Amino acid sequence: MTIPEPFNHTTAFKLLPDFLQRDRSAAAARWRQRYATPLHYQEAMKNIYALITQVDNACKEIVDELKKQDIYNNTMIIFTTDNGMFHGAHGLAGKWYPYQESIRVPLIVYDPRMPLDKRGAVDDSFTLNVDLAETILGAAGLKPHKRMQGRDMSDLYLPKIENGKPVLERKPWRDEFFYEFTFQDENFIPSSNALVRKRWKFIDWYLKD
Secondary structure (H helix, E strand, O other), rough: OOOOOOHHHHHHHOOOOOOHHOOHHHHHHHHHHHHOHHHHHHHHHHHHHHHHHHHHEEEEEEEEHHOOOOOOOHHOEEEEOOOOOOOOOOHHOOOOOHHHHHHHOOOOEOOOOOOOOHOOOOOOOOOHHHHHHHHHHHHHOOOOOOOOOOOEEEHHHHOOEEOEEEOOOOOOOOOEEEEEEEEOOOOOOOOOOEEEEEEEEEOOOOOOO
16 A cells, blocks of 8 residues: 655745754654655555554553443543644654644544534534643533633533523634744744634744744
């Protein structure tokens, strides 16, 4: 099986800011280590897919054990990660920068309370890591601390009931978020901020001229 390489990655790399193309740039250096030739790319990606297969197997064992203990239908399962990976896109490897391949992460929520018509559905709303704690607290019937900045993600799939009646008008979900990353070696991994929206993104490499 041949895994397709990212579209037009050579041209995309030349469109990056100059400081991301330098030899000391971590993501460019790692691209040379992992993806410099088609053979490198195939070997690296197949190793990644092998790791993912093992994660799938581990998740299956957890679900099987929950079913064995007869608590599967009373357990929320949230699957996510801390970052995405470039895998050669933009001529880069690794993560760190506020491009979509890096900042989009998988999120799968199994919630026994979820209506049947929502199960297996894909929702493209902006959910963030700060939402995870509030979602778990909400499922446990606990209120978040007033200084917490996330939002219970069940608002996206559970009907809201107040005084025994459904609430038709609900607070709109976020349509943008702020991204920031800082590293101690600016030449190796430059710091960045970004305002991310569905159609547009503003990136500020704030320590660069």
